[in-house]
Amino acid sequence: MTTRERLIYLPLGGAGEVGMNAYVYGYGAPGKERLILVDLGVTFPDMDGAPGVDLILPDISWLEERADRLEAIFITHAHEDHVGALGHLWPRLKAKVYARRFTAAIARLKMEEAAQPLDAVVTVEPRPGAVEAGPFTVQFMPLSHSIPECAALIIDTPAGRVIHTGDFKIDRAPVVGEPWDDALWQSVAREAPVKALVCDSTNVFVPHPGRSESLLAEPLTALISEAPQMFVATTFGSNVARLKTLAEAAVAANRSVCVLGRSMKRMLRAAQETGVLTSFPQLVTPEEAQDLPRRNLMLLVTGSQGERRAASAALSRGRYLGFEMRAGDTFLFSSRVIPGNEKGVLRIWNAFSEQGVRIVDDAGGLYHVSGHANRPDLEQVHRLLLPDMLIPMHGEHRHLAEHARIATEAGIAAAVATNGTMLDLSGEAPVVAEHIETGRLYLDGTVLIGALDGVIRERLRMALNGLVVVSLILDENDEPMGEPWVELMGLTEKGLGGRLLNETMEAEIGEWLGRQGRKVLKDDDRMEEEIRRIARQVAMEEIGKKPEVALVISRLALE
């Protein structure tokens, strides 16, 4: 390596948050680095931050401006926060997309939905298979997570070897996929020293070692056997291993299995078509299921996070695809609640409670295990790989900071780099090279808008404050024609004194207009400012709120 060339790392999403993962690596002379992108995911919006928005995507402007230097895109696994933005943002990048078989199948679905070319997605074999991408050689190293075929990336560069873990756990007996193997990972580190470990931080605060997916089979079988009536289970649709465990437990309990929910069916199909899932109990259709005794039926349904349009929520509201819950049925959440989703999940719990349904949660880990490495597991990976430096990713700031602290205490150089922080990894320790302007894009309907464009801020303001629409017509001599017209949106009709709020505003605005000369009446900006002030003042006096104001001034020209 010449003194001029450098190895850089730049998260554009996923560092300082959980969601919309997008990590750039580059190698070359400063400003001329050849680049690769790892993952291109989404985050899900909420009412507090982005009402009405469909998806949140990383702002990849920096990379887009340098798309000619982008050698390839690598997808570690098929979760939405790693692949969900591919279809929407690929047209801005247009690089080849590499992924393992199952992940590639989902990636192609994303491309298809966005009418992008499917052949941009290339299926790769895991290590020793390798992809050459400019100065990078990238191998996919199988790992366990809560979706099939997750992979860490072994990224060899002229500056040394980088291991980008993606999402992972240590599972020595996963139900689907390859078991964790200490020796294998040691051999990776022995083959070439690990310069940088860029590592999942999600569960850094969980103090106990992670538990294997395979431990769930026995308690789940017992639970499903004991259920007196229909048994319904929800988990992430992409957790194919869990679906297999649940389905097999159902069969052992003499139950037929029926799957409800599009995303779950799609994942199962992809898993079967790509050979990930070689055995899975025969499913029954919803129609066939209707004819079975409830005691001999298990439904696998979507909506473990309380999503309003998914099967769980639909069942909690009443009849869905011919099914309805009854007293004596059991509903299992084989999942954990992602922070922010608590209220939606509890809404479903309470609805089931009203129906007399027994609700079972993860029971402290009896019926669910996490897909992420816990703190002792992370420490073990540090010890196995002995990296020169540790760069925590996939976590909020508190996760990254804690993960860095652990590494530092173990004598490993570490740096907390949140979205937009470019690190130079060329030396002995990570060095901040630059701060890049980053942000978020909102998919709103079919359009991508910038998070700071003001559109969503305007929605939030209307939601919080309500809206007053004032319409005013002036003639060719700038004389008001008739009274101003006020329409209220999201505001109560009557004020404190029982007076109609819009009429009070009309009167006050009309009176003000009557006092103005032509100089003011010619001046739209001045009128807008004053009319807004009057409308808000009246609202404050009458209802104690300061609403948003939209003013429509129509000036009639001589005809």
Add this chain to the structure above:
Amino acid sequence: MTTRERLIYLPLGGAGEVGMNAYVYGYGAPGKERLILVDLGVTFPDMDGAPGVDLILPDISWLEERADRLEAIFITHAHEDHVGALGHLWPRLKAKVYARRFTAAIARLKMEEAAQPLDAVVTVEPRPGAVEAGPFTVQFMPLSHSIPECAALIIDTPAGRVIHTGDFKIDRAPVVGEPWDDALWQSVAREAPVKALVCDSTNVFVPHPGRSESLLAEPLTALISEAPQMFVATTFGSNVARLKTLAEAAVAANRSVCVLGRSMKRMLRAAQETGVLTSFPQLVTPEEAQDLPRRNLMLLVTGSQGERRAASAALSRGRYLGFEMRAGDTFLFSSRVIPGNEKGVLRIWNAFSEQGVRIVDDAGGLYHVSGHANRPDLEQVHRLLLPDMLIPMHGEHRHLAEHARIATEAGIAAAVATNGTMLDLSGEAPVVAEHIETGRLYLDGTVLIGALDGVIRERLRMALNGLVVVSLILDENDEPMGEPWVELMGLTEKGLGGRLLNETMEAEIGEWLGRQGRKVLKDDDRMEEEIRRIARQVAMEEIGKKPEVALVISRLALE
């Protein structure tokens, strides 16, 4: 008791939810019962359900219509969900309000804020003190909770004794207030058999016995002593016992204590003025605190639930009242997160993490204990009081159902009665007498509006879908004057083809108007329907959204 008279129970809030507690009891001939009300609290709104709303209150219309039969209002304790609606709703009821000293002090503050008469609030002494209210004799029986002077109500009626627990825990060594005493409670049940126990259900799913407030002193003192720099702790401002424990631990660790946050100061003042708090370390002012070494300072601050305007959030954003957090400081959340508040709390955690502040949470109970009775504690109370029936309250449906199940298994008659379900408690077991229409009121600014009035629905729709304002002027012959004018609120300016969305709408609406005869142009309803349809169709094509539409039609009369 004659065969005609009956004892009724009717929750108007707090049953089937956690919040806005309001429970009616009545005794007398059906439809002529004399009534009492227990508690009158609020719930806090969120963006998902009620954006811009200040408080949620129970709809007490049923009681308001029968206010002439209302003998008295009793407040069990001074938490917002039990007393917060008093000032707003008292004018509709105008009955005397009874509470213990500290609670009465807070109740008077609520009355004062709403400009209601302070002398409506009567301070009562705990049992054996008693209030006669029509056919009811009510005694306040001291209990521990997370606020001083909580009380259960012993309600004696011609139909027998009812015990309404309010919020409580079993604490044999509370830091403030009277210890739990099995013998005392047994004597209450021996004195007169308990017909009905109406009982807090909040922690029915917590399987282990509750822990005493006094257990926190030692670990908190250790934690505060070890902190190398400034120590900041947050908890509910009303948890006066916790504030005392924290402040005394600080003094033991050679730190001065400074309180930041209006609600916390107010609670401490009320506790001192009412004699609840007889000893509390001397506080220093924020100005005095500035001059102290950080190592010798502890701040007690509001905002344990992540409230944006409270001291915790303010400190997480930067300088607040001359203080700012620095690397090496410690911030303790001596509290649990109420479901729904997770995101706000985590936002603060991450901001502190960025500042290098060490964050300490309740550490699984080491630094926080709950104020509610856990499942084994509830079972113990059932055993001590041996009620004929158990009516679970203060919980979501799942809590009530589980609490009822426990009672039933122990051989106690039980019924799940959510808001609006009137129970007849006269017989051996609770019987549903009637279903009352109940709901919620929103305090929006200074006005109370019904939750179903449509105002908030309109706000939610604007937030989710954005708004199109269309202005149209017609002359005296119903001819459109000029083009229609379209204004977008909370919508992106440009559609898919890069065209301006408002201009496309104006063109399409203008074209449609041009094709219409006078019959349509005279018909506001018809035009509104069509123009709405066109605007939404254009939006759907251009940006994939169906916005709300506000149409302002101005018809110019001949002058």
